[in-house]
Amino acid sequence: MTRLxxxxxxxxxxxVAVGQTLTRSASPLxxxxxxxxxxxxxxxxxxxEEWQPxxxxxxxxxxxxxSEVDWSPRVHRFGRQLEGRFRRPVHLVDERLTTIEARRLLREGHAGNARSPVGVDALAAALILETWLSEQDAV
Structure with missing residues (x-):
């Protein structure tokens, strides 16, 4: 099992979300x-340090x-910094529409609610991670 x-x-x-390859699932963190x-x-x-991904x-x-959005270079830089600081591989994945989906899930009560301490951004991170995990099945 790999934790990510x-x-x-x-x-x-x-x-931020945490997930693992065994169940191919992720949870907002x-x-x-x-x-x-x-x-x-x-x-x-x-x-x-706590999660040891x-x-x-x-x-x-x-x-x-x-096309990539105009601030995508900042995302690439964040990825390079993560890899350099923590010496672990970084995988980039298309996050298109994940925030919209996270808002919908919260609004419909499928993932807590809009006032949840987890929030839209952490739920979007979980969706991003699950997207990557599901793409690993296809490889």
């Missing part, structure tokens, strides 16, 4: 604050025309 951490990177907040796109590295390091999955935002 998934991330929904944003300039102000970073949703928390939301970390970011300042102007700079992650809270000490809090992130504490999560990595073997790899990271980071959502990469795309436009509907399959």
């Amino acid at each position: 951490l998934g991330f929904d990177y944003g300039l102000n907040k970073i949703g 928390t939301i970390l604050r970011a300042r102007h796109g700079k992650p809270d590295w000490p809090s992130l390091a504490a999560l990595i 073997e790899a990271f999955v980071v959502g990469l935002p795309f436009n509907m025309d399959d």
Whole structure:
């Protein structure tokens, strides 16, 4: 079994989820604050120490025309920094529509509620991680 951490990177907040390859499932974990796109590295390091993931999955935002969004270079940089700081592989996955799906799930009561402490960003991170896990079946 491989444990992974998934991330929904944003300039102000970073949703975090934990998942594993045995069940190919993920659960929302928390939301970390970011300042102007700079992650809270000490809090992130504490999560990595606690969960001991073997790899990271980071959502990469795309436009509907399959082009990357204008702030995608920041997501690539976050991925490179994760890999460099924590010496674990980083996998990027298309995160298109995950935040919309997370909001829908919360609104319909399928994943807590809109006031849940987990929040939209952590649920989006779980969806991103599950997307990557499901793609591993196809390989």
